[in-house]
Amino acid sequence: MAGILSYFLPKDKVFYGLFEEASDNLQLIAKKLQLVVHEPDFNKRAQLITEMEGIEHKNDEITHTIFVELGKNFITPFDREDIHALASALDDIADYIYAAAKKINFYKIDPISDQGIQKTADAIHDAVIAVKAAVMELRDLKNTQKIIECVIKINSIENNADDIFDMSIERLFESDVDAKELIKRREIYQVMEIATDKCEDAGNVIESIVVKYA
Amino acid sequence: MAGILSYFLPKDKVFYGLFEEASDNLQLIAKKLQLVVHEPDFNKRAQLITEMEGIEHKNDEITHTIFVELGKNFITPFDREDIHALASALDDIADYIYAAAKKINFYKIDPISDQGIQKTADAIHDAVIAVKAAVMELRDLKNTQKIIECVIKINSIENNADDIFDMSIERLFESDVDAKELIKRREIYQVMEIATDKCEDAGNVIESIVVKYA
Amino acid sequence: MAGILSYFLPKDKVFYGLFEEASDNLQLIAKKLQLVVHEPDFNKRAQLITEMEGIEHKNDEITHTIFVELGKNFITPFDREDIHALASALDDIADYIYAAAKKINFYKIDPISDQGIQKTADAIHDAVIAVKAAVMELRDLKNTQKIIECVIKINSIENNADDIFDMSIERLFESDVDAKELIKRREIYQVMEIATDKCEDAGNVIESIVVKYA
Numbered sequence: 001m002a003g004i005l006s007y008f009l010p011k012d013k014v015f016y017g018l019f020e021e022a023s024d025n026l027q028l029i030a031k032k033l034q035l036v037v038h039e040p041d042f043n044k045r046a047q048l049i050t051e052m053e054g055i056e057h058k059n060d061e062i063t064h065t066i067f068v069e070l071g072k073n074f075i076t077p078f079d080r081e082d083i084h085a086l087a088s089a090l091d092d093i094a095d096y097i098y099a100a101a102k103k104i105n106f107y108k109i110d111p112i113s114d115q116g117i118q119k120t121a122d123a124i125h126d127a128v129i130a131v132k133a134a135v136m137e138l139r140d141l142k143n144t145q146k147i148i149e150c151v152i153k154i155n156s157i158e159n160n161a162d163d164i165f166d167m168s169i170e171r172l173f174e175s176d177v178d179a180k181e182l183i184k185r186r187e188i189y190q191v192m193e194i195a196t197d198k199c200e201d202a203g204n205v206i207e208s209i210v211v212k213y214a
Numbered sequence: 215m216a217g218i219l220s221y222f223l224p225k226d227k228v229f230y231g232l233f234e235e236a237s238d239n240l241q242l243i244a245k246k247l248q249l250v251v252h253e254p255d256f257n258k259r260a261q262l263i264t265e266m267e268g269i270e271h272k273n274d275e276i277t278h279t280i281f282v283e284l285g286k287n288f289i290t291p292f293d294r295e296d297i298h299a300l301a302s303a304l305d306d307i308a309d310y311i312y313a314a315a316k317k318i319n320f321y322k323i324d325p326i327s328d329q330g331i332q333k334t335a336d337a338i339h340d341a342v343i344a345v346k347a348a349v350m351e352l353r354d355l356k357n358t359q360k361i362i363e364c365v366i367k368i369n370s371i372e373n374n375a376d377d378i379f380d381m382s383i384e385r386l387f388e389s390d391v392d393a394k395e396l397i398k399r400r401e402i403y404q405v406m407e408i409a410t411d412k413c414e415d416a417g418n419v420i421e422s423i424v425v426k427y428a
Numbered sequence: 429m430a431g432i433l434s435y436f437l438p439k440d441k442v443f444y445g446l447f448e449e450a451s452d453n454l455q456l457i458a459k460k461l462q463l464v465v466h467e468p469d470f471n472k473r474a475q476l477i478t479e480m481e482g483i484e485h486k487n488d489e490i491t492h493t494i495f496v497e498l499g500k501n502f503i504t505p506f507d508r509e510d511i512h513a514l515a516s517a518l519d520d521i522a523d524y525i526y527a528a529a530k531k532i533n534f535y536k537i538d539p540i541s542d543q544g545i546q547k548t549a550d551a552i553h554d555a556v557i558a559v560k561a562a563v564m565e566l567r568d569l570k571n572t573q574k575i576i577e578c579v580i581k582i583n584s585i586e587n588n589a590d591d592i593f594d595m596s597i598e599r600l601f602e603s604d605v606d607a608k609e610l611i612k613r614r615e616i617y618q619v620m621e622i623a624t625d626k627c628e629d630a631g632n633v634i635e636s637i638v639v640k641y642a
Contacts, residue, residue, distance in 0.1 A: 071639040081295075081509075106594065107601070166320065173321070179393035179607035183614075186397075211285040295509075380534065387535070393607030400611075426499040 012077050014069050016139045022062045022090040023132035029055040029097050030121075030128040036101045037111040037121040045111075049101045056098040063091040078209050086209075089202035093131070096195035097124060100188060107184040114185065116168025120192040123161040127199035130154045134206045147210050154203035161196040165189055226291050228283055230353045236276045236304040237346035243269040243311050244335075244342040250315045251325040251335040259325075263315045270312040277305040292423050300423075303416035307345070310409035311338060314402060321398040328399065330382025334406040337375040341413035344368045348420045355428040361420060368417035375410040379403055440505050442497055444567045450490045450518040451560035457483040457525050458549075458556040464529045465539040465549040473539075477529045484526040491519040506637050514637075517630035521559070524623035525552060528616060535612040542613065544596025548620040551589040555627035558582045562634045569642040575634060582631035589624040593617055 032052045039045045066087040070076065076083055100121075104111050111117045134150035137143050168189050172182055246266050253259045280301040284290065290297055314335075318325050325331045348364035351357050382403050386396055460480050467473045494515040498504065504511055528549075532539050539545045562578035565571050596617050600610055 067636060068639055071636055106598070170320070173394055173398070179397070180601055180610065182394065182397070183607075183610070184601070208281060208285055211282055384534070387608055387612070393611070396608065396611070422495055422499055425496050 012073055012075050014073075015066065015077055015083060018062050018066050018069070019086065019090065019135050019138060022059055022087070022094075023128075023135040025055050025059045025062070026090065026093055026097075026128045027132055029059075029094055030125040033097050033101050034121045034125050036104060037114075037118045040110075040112050042105060042108070045101075045105055049098075049105055052098050052101050056094050059091055059094040063087050078213060082205055082209050082212075086202060086205045089198055089205060090131075090135075092198040093128065093195055093202065096191055096198060097128075100191045100195060103184075103188050103191060107188070109184060109188060114168075116164060116171070116185075116189055117192065119164045120161055120168075120189065120196070123157050123164065124192060124195050124199070127154050127157040127161075127196050130157065131199050131202050131206075134203065138206070138209065141210065141213055144210055147206060151203040151207045154199050158196045158200040161193055165193045226287055226289050228287075229280065229291055229297055232276050232280050232283070233300065233304065233349050233352060236273055236301070236308075237342075237349040239269050239273045239276070240304065240307055240311075240342045241346055243273075243308055244339040247311050247315050248335050248339050250318060251328075251332045254324075254326050256319060256322070259315075259319050263312075263319055266312050266315050270308050273305055273308040277301050292427060296419055296423050296426075300416060300419045303412055303419060304345075304349075306412040307342065307409055307416065310405055310412055311342075314338075314405045314409060317398075317402050317405060321402070323398060323402060328382075330378060330385070330399075330403055331406065333378045334375055334382075334403065334410070337371050337378065338406060338409050338413070341368050341371040341375075341410050344371065345413050345416050345420075348417065352420070352423065355424065358424055358428040361424050361428075365417040365421045368413050372410045372414040375407055379407045440501055440503050442501075443494065443505055443511060446490050446494050446497070447514065447518065447563050447566065450487055450515070450522075451556075451563040453483050453487045453490070454518065454521055454525075454556045455560055457487075457522055458553040461525050461529050462549050462553055464532060465542075465546045468538075468540050470533060470536070473529075473533055477526075477533055480526050480529050484522050487519055487522040491515050506641060510633055510637050510640075514630060514633045517626050517633060518559075518563075520626040521556065521623055521630065524619055524626060525556075528552075528619045528623060531612075531616050531619060535616070537612060537616060542596075544592060544599070544613075544617055545620065547592045548589055548596075548617065548624070551585050551592065552620060552623050552627070555582050555585040555589075555624050558585065559627050559630050559634075562631065566634070566637065569638065572638055572642040575638050575642075579631040579635045582627050586624045586628040589621055593621045 029052050032048050032055070036045050036048050036052075039048065066083065070080060070083055070087075103109075104117070109117075130150045130153045134147050134154070137147045137150075141147075169186060172185055172189075175182075177185070243266050246262050246269070250259050250262050250266075253262065280297065284294060284297055284301075317323075318331070323331075344364045344367045348361050348368070351361045351364075355361075383400065386399055386403075389396075391399070457480050460476050460483070464473050464476050464480075467476065494511065498508060498511055498515075531537075532545070537545075558578045558581040562575050562582070565575045565578075569575075597614060600613055600617075603610075605613070
């Protein structure tokens, strides 16, 4: 590995570390969302949401760094479009998790009595753990089987989240909440459901990397 | 065409067959949506929607196969990004057609009395027929004129669907339906309208392929 | 610059002119949106909206020309994906500005008394001016500092628009407007907010071009 190659190779490794850092942050922010949806006190929720904002900003910076590195590096460990798509998906996951938490206090929704919100927060956390496990395997693509299992798990969690979403919406329309309350809760369900969609997007990119390179 | 070329060429033909298969499924699922919106009986609609789910799953698998083949094939008949965009658009069309049908029963909406829903289902069917006709011409790009006519037709149907959408929304807000009913019907109109947008997306990709390769 | 290069180079310059033309149109259409939201008379607003439709159509044609040129030109001044992304973002900005104006009359909303609508129209106009200033610097990438300042300005305007959006939504839910009125105004706020998001998208693409080429 002497000569011109050694000049390039260390640089392209930067992507693995950045993806891993983003995944660590996703686990942190998903955990905080679970705390938010089980926290009855508005002000304590507000404190957690502020902490989530910090994590979301950190992931914005990581995504930005990935895009800058992508612009500078001619040689990349995977297809440029896959790196771009994975970075975008990980960034989107953080954005939607933070948006969901923020909307709960913004709309002054009590999450405690809302099983749809609580179950979806659990689903998001599980999906994020599976995304992180898949990302950790990217560095050496030896354990293909484990990556595929993670991707299948993400898809299954996302399907489950769809069912929770449908049930929550159905219950909402059948309840006697007024239209304003209905619009608020529906929006929170939607944002949370998109967070699991974005986990599936991340899984799909990782699957396509495995198909091409493993 | 002997030698190394013959090794590559048969493989890249796989994309034509997959796009054609996806288009056949789109015609089937669009036809079933028309049946759904004219079927007064909830349970008979439910049966049709279950059949649509099967077609939608088949198209998911075709899309997945296209992405896997795209990962494996170095040589492709069109730009990789065009193949990806066309596969995504055809997949999205099926997703939104199925979603529209599913929401009708999910929200217990009576489609019979809703001209907006019925006319948009017709527009979706017409657009899908035009998409299929354009896809069928991709295999040999000789009949450029016919492809362009299909693309123009898709765009004109989409414009018409926009007008139907606007009229339906206007009528909805002026009617005396309550807010919950309004939110439900508006969502169905929106999902159906996106289905025609996705047909336009497919048409735009096909147009860009024609511009580059014909 | 004689020989084969001179055959290619003049052609790739076409993109600068097209981006500049699109930016000029954005300034025009954003200005008209400001007039619409301060115009108390429905029919005078209708006249302005018709003029906006014409500008929006012109930008559709420019976008279409960019995509056609992208298909024909092997050599491009920036990465093909950046040209595509920038053209799409500029097109989307025009679409959402026009859509916002159209919805105001469509829903028979009085914009005069709605500070959220008026302030967001100002933010959109400011963001578009900054987008145009950045686009004008693309032709020769010497003034990197100015481009970066424009991108920072766009992001700051977009953040500000988010705050206006949140405040408007909060005020709307706390007001005594009925659900139908709430749904209409919320949709207008959302469409306007997406217009500023699309300005940010344009800024991000321009930033990534600067990182790679300046």
